Amino acid sequence: MVIKDGRVAELLQPEASARVSADVALRAGGLWILPGGVDLHVHVSDGAESFEAGTRCAAAGGVTTILDMAPFHGCVRPEQFLEKVAQARASSVTDFGLVAGIVVNEEDLEALQELARLGAAYFKLFMPAEPPANARLLWSAVQAAARTGLRLAVHAEEAGCFSPEVDWTDPFGFARARPVVAEACAVAQVLEMARAAGAPVHICHVSSARAVELIASAKAQGVDLSSEVPAHFLLLDEGEFARLGPRVKTTPPLRKPEDRQALWAALNEGTLDAVASDHFLGSAKPASVDLSQMREAPAGIAGLELSLPLLLAKGVREGHLSLGRFVEISAQRPAAIAQMGSRKGQIAVGADADLVFFDPETEWTVSSQGSFSRAETTPFAGWRLRGRVRRTLVRGETVWDGETITAESGWGTYVPSRGGSG
Numbered sequence: 001m002v003i004k005d006g007r008v009a010e011l012l013q014p015e016a017s018a019r020v021s022a023d024v025a026l027r028a029g030g031l032w033i034l035p036g037g038v039d040l041h042v043h044v045s046d047g048a049e050s051f052e053a054g055t056r057c058a059a060a061g062g063v064t065t066i067l068d069m070a071p072f073h074g075c076v077r078p079e080q081f082l083e084k085v086a087q088a089r090a091s092s093v094t095d096f097g098l099v100a101g102i103v104v105n106e107e108d109l110e111a112l113q114e115l116a117r118l119g120a121a122y123f124k125l126f127m128p129a130e131p132p133a134n135a136r137l138l139w140s141a142v143q144a145a146a147r148t149g150l151r152l153a154v155h156a157e158e159a160g161c162f163s164p165e166v167d168w169t170d171p172f173g174f175a176r177a178r179p180v181v182a183e184a185c186a187v188a189q190v191l192e193m194a195r196a197a198g199a200p201v202h203i204c205h206v207s208s209a210r211a212v213e214l215i216a217s218a219k220a221q222g223v224d225l226s227s228e229v230p231a232h233f234l235l236l237d238e239g240e241f242a243r244l245g246p247r248v249k250t251t252p253p254l255r256k257p258e259d260r261q262a263l264w265a266a267l268n269e270g271t272l273d274a275v276a277s278d279h280f281l282g283s284a285k286p287a288s289v290d291l292s293q294m295r296e297a298p299a300g301i302a303g304l305e306l307s308l309p310l311l312l313a314k315g316v317r318e319g320h321l322s323l324g325r326f327v328e329i330s331a332q333r334p335a336a337i338a339q340m341g342s343r344k345g346q347i348a349v350g351a352d353a354d355l356v357f358f359d360p361e362t363e364w365t366v367s368s369q370g371s372f373s374r375a376e377t378t379p380f381a382g383w384r385l386r387g388r389v390r391r392t393l394v395r396g397e398t399v400w401d402g403e404t405i406t407a408e409s410g411w412g413t414y415v416p417s418r419g420g421s422g
């Protein structure tokens with residue numbers, strides 16, 4: 001492969017590479033060269049993380065483009081959006097796109113057309129907010145998506161189905177209080193509205209078998225629909241609440257082993273489009289495993305650095321996912337959903353040279369140390385993984401050499417969706 005000015009200039013057979021003279025030559029003998037990951041759903045500007053720390057996690061985890069979410073009311077006006085672009089540009093080591101939202105009222109929808117022009121990848125509505133989003137706001141948002149063409153991503157849980165009381169002394173209390181029916185009702189409502197309005201929608205962090213069935217049926221009927229699943233729903237189930245308590249508190253909650261199986265099947269079949277980390281760090285304090293902390297603990301798992309290595313080790317290396325499908329769900333489909341054109345998500349002449357050198361054989365143990373996240377703990381600490389990210393390139397530049405971050409903060413740049421002008 002020849003890289004010139006940050007892009008793939010030529011794809012060569014190995015024997016042809018001897019005739020090329022280059023300033024820098026990288027050898028990848030025995031390694032897999034994969035397109036850099038595109039993570040559709042991260043929260044690095046929110047909570048206790050930052051663009052600097054978050055994009056370092058991304059680089060070390062084989063992700064070369066992140067799509068950062070906004071907090072409530074966070075990115076609903078063009079000036080907020082542009083300010084965030086500038087802030088992220090100054091401190092990122094990987095490339096990034098931005099999500100508009102989170103919309104919490106009708107006024108938050110007013111600037112969507114302008115946000116679309118500035119290159120927002122999509123916009124977001126968080127149904128179980130306080131107070132919860134009602135059907136009127138959801139319908140307005142779906143209609144706005146149809147009008148502007150900007151995809152509406154939804155955190156789909158119907159708060160009316162939550163238990164008013166949570167038994168915090170029961171390890172399963174939190175999961176029981178946010179049952180599958182809450183997700184299923186929310187997904188059904190979003191999909192029915194999307195069908196009626198002809199709107200593009202995206203279901204965030206799908207957790208249950210029932211939500212998968214609803215998504216499959218809407219897709220079969222032609223609804224313009226995409227969806228994502230985080231690694232923690234594929235690899236962990238509610239049994240972890242008894243072992244790890246607040247460390248695995250996330251919303252929707254971890255589900256049953258049957259749901260996990262359904263998510264793997266849906267990822268393979270194409271019902272689920274992408275793996276996305278939903279990386280969130282609510283507090284800089286290490287997450288406790290003590291059940292008595294469960295009520296106060298912020299919800300969220302910091303998975304940006306581990307998401308793709310986990311999927312490669314537990315999915316591809318253990319035979320639950322083909323390598324071709326891994327490339328689709330980690331890079332091609334998310335880049336297409338984020339409308340980043342032909343620049344991202346693929347190894348092709350003319351595309352950005354965003355590459356991951358993956359060593360498929362080396363075994364290693366996940367530790368809570370050595371992570372770039374400000375999170376000091378991970379639910380995956382102690383897991384043995386087969387395969388490791390040895391090098392990550394963003395636009396032809398090595399940003400992670402397998403041991404350290406080698407790019408300056410600020411190397412990362414903004415990638416506007418649909419070639420926007422931000």
Ligand SMILES: [Zn+2]
Nearest residue numbers: 041043069278
């Ligand atoms: Zn999220």
